[in-house]
Every structure is written in structure tokens, then in C-alpha cells.
Amino acid sequence: MDRLAIVVPCYNEEEMLPISLPRLIGVLEDLVKKNKIDSSSYLLFINDGSKDRTWELLEEEHKKENRVRAIKLARNRGHQNALLSGLFTAAKDADITVSIDADLQDDITKIEEMVDLYHDGCEIVYGVRGDRKTDSWFKRTTAEGFYRFMEIMGVETIYNHADYRLMSSKALAELAKYEETNVYLRGLVPLIGYKTGTVTYERTAREAGESKYPLSKMFALAFEGITSFSVKPIRMIMSLGMVVLVVCFLAAIYAFVSYFSGNVEDGWTSIILSIWFLGGVQLVCLGVVGEYIGKIYKEVKRRPKYNIETYLSDGE
Numbered sequence: 001m002d003r004l005a006i007v008v009p010c011y012n013e014e015e016m017l018p019i020s021l022p023r024l025i026g027v028l029e030d031l032v033k034k035n036k037i038d039s040s041s042y043l044l045f046i047n048d049g050s051k052d053r054t055w056e057l058l059e060e061e062h063k064k065e066n067r068v069r070a071i072k073l074a075r076n077r078g079h080q081n082a083l084l085s086g087l088f089t090a091a092k093d094a095d096i097t098v099s100i101d102a103d104l105q106d107d108i109t110k111i112e113e114m115v116d117l118y119h120d121g122c123e124i125v126y127g128v129r130g131d132r133k134t135d136s137w138f139k140r141t142t143a144e145g146f147y148r149f150m151e152i153m154g155v156e157t158i159y160n161h162a163d164y165r166l167m168s169s170k171a172l173a174e175l176a177k178y179e180e181t182n183v184y185l186r187g188l189v190p191l192i193g194y195k196t197g198t199v200t201y202e203r204t205a206r207e208a209g210e211s212k213y214p215l216s217k218m219f220a221l222a223f224e225g226i227t228s229f230s231v232k233p234i235r236m237i238m239s240l241g242m243v244v245l246v247v248c249f250l251a252a253i254y255a256f257v258s259y260f261s262g263n264v265e266d267g268w269t270s271i272i273l274s275i276w277f278l279g280g281v282q283l284v285c286l287g288v289v290g291e292y293i294g295k296i297y298k299e300v301k302r303r304p305k306y307n308i309e310t311y312l313s314d315g316e
Contacts, residue, residue: 004041005042005096005097007087009046013054023104036119042066072309074309163186165189
């Protein structure tokens with residue numbers, strides 16, 4: 001029988017944990033009764049530098065329930081690194097892992113379908129949203145635009161999939177070979193290959209606490225994904241440079257024609273506009289190139305992606 005570990009990254013989830021803990025334990029109990037997973041299956045929570053009582057609650061629950069394990073990171077490392085720490089820790093003694101956020105907006109009843117697909121031979125199973133009716137118009141539009149833009153940029157992702165997925169120990173062993181510092185799991189996991197499956201679900205509203213992914217973090221995640229998996233922005237800069245050169249060449253021809261035809265008028269507007277335009281283009285280009293250089297700088301240093309301060313595991 002396969003051992004399942006449900007991996008749950010947490011950041012300031014004091015209000016949500018009393019709700020999510022019993023529900024996730026109920027999922028384990030139900031799957032064990034149906035003989036779909038081993039009775040030693042467990043929950044693994046990762047405290048990503050929370051500033052509230054998240055860690056204290058996890059410690060208390062660990063003492064009462066041996067199926068609850070918890071990792072405390074030494075400092076906040078971000079959602080992707082926190083999730084990665086939990087996945088690699090669980091891979092040491094679990095046959096399959098399911099990652100899900102602590103807010104339980106993703107449908108936990110679909111975990112059973114994921115396990116069934118794993119038993120049918122899938123090494124990776126993606127949780128995909130059927131629609132975005134519960135989102136606001138702005139969030140729905142920006143999210144759908146994000147996936148389309150990532151596709152245009154050449155980044156392979158699963159449409160309407162976040163980080164709700166099942167991965168086998170075999171798939172996690174392959175994921176561990178991708179050692180880059182700049183982590184974007186939604187782009188990394190599809191690179192693994194192997195047989196995959198999908199389950200469709202409807203996302204519900206958060207019952208307690210606040211969203212940990214405001215608009216600024218969503219944009220940061222999108223930019224991280226694009227610059228970590230695509231060189232198209234660099235190529236776009238080169239194309240933009242060629243366009244600017246062509247425009248400048250045409251402007252030079254116009255200037256010469258005007259000069260020799262005697263149609264020259266003194267003025268500074270066109271000069272100022274040209275300077276500002278070209279200056280802005282150069283700064284944007286330097287910023288994009290600098291982002292890539294910065295990523296190279298981080299990769300060369302090979303610093304650890306996370307530091308585990310405490311691990312409350314089985315029997316500890």
C-alpha cells in the first residue's frame with residue numbers, strides 16, 4: 001500500500017488551520033478506509049516564517065495527532081521554496097505527495113481522484129480549475145491573460161493550474177535534478193515528462209484569513225516564470241532595437257530632405273521627444289537584461305533555497 005503525504009505550505013494561517021487540519025485528516029481517514037493509501041500516511045505543514053501563531057498551533061496539533069508533521073523554516077523563503085522543502089522532505093519516506101494551499105480553496109475531495117489516476121499509472125496529476133466564476137472580473141482577466149502570455153513567451157504551463165498536484169516519488173526524484181535557484185514549479189514540473197493526468201474542480205472562496213497572493217505577488221510570480229524559462233524578452237529587445245534603428249533611419253532621410261528643400265524650422269519639441277523616447281527604451285532594455293544577469297548571479301552563488309530549523313516528524 002502506498003504512503004501519501006499531503007504537503008501544505010503555510011504563511012500566517014492562524015485563522016485557517018483550525019478549519020483545514022480536521023478536514024485534511026478526514027481525507028486521510030477516508031482514503032485509508034477505502035484501502036487506497038497506507039494507514040501511515042500523513043500531513044506535512046511547512047511554516048514559512050509566519051508572524052502569527054501558526055507554528056504554535058502546528059506544535060500543539062503534532063502532540064495530539066501523530067499524522068500531523070510540521071517543518072519550520074528558519075526564515076520566510078516564499079511560497080515556491082517552502083513548497084519545495086516540504087516535497088523533498090516528504091519524498092524521503094512517502095510514495096506519493098499531494099501539494100495544496102492551507103486555505104483549502106482547492107477542492108480536497110479531488111485528492112481521491114488524483115490517487116486513483118496514480119494507481120492507473122500517472123506519475124503526475126494536475127488539479128485544474130474548471131472555470132473562474134468565483135473570481136472578480138479583474139482577477140479572472142489578469143489570470144487568464146497570464147497563462148496566455150506565458151504560452152506566447154514559450155513557457156510550458158498547464159492552463160488554469162496553480163500548485164495543486166500529485167507527484168510520485170519517482171517524479172520528485174527527477175524534480176530534484178533541477179537545481180536552479182530561481183524556482184517556478186508550474187514551469188518546472190511539466191519539464192519532467194512521465195505520464196500525467198488532470199482532475200477538474202471548482203475553486204471556492206477562502207473561509208478565514210486573507211489571501212497571501214495579492215496583485216503585486218502575482219505579477220512577481222509571473223515575471224519570475226517568464227525570466228526563468230524564456231529568452232524571448234531578450235529577443236524582443238533586439239527586435240525593438242532594430243525597429244528603433246529603422247525609425248531613426250527614416251527620420252534621418254526626412255531631415256535631409258527637409259534641409260535641402262528649405263523646409264527647416266527651428267524647434268526643440270521633436271528633439272526632446274526623441275531623447276525621452278530613446279532614453280526610455282534604453283532603460284527598459286537595460287532593466288530586462290539586468291534581470292537576467294541578476295538571475296545568473298544568484299545561480300552562480302548556489303545558495304540553499306531554504307533552511308529547515310525544526311522538523312516535527314513521526315515520533316519526534
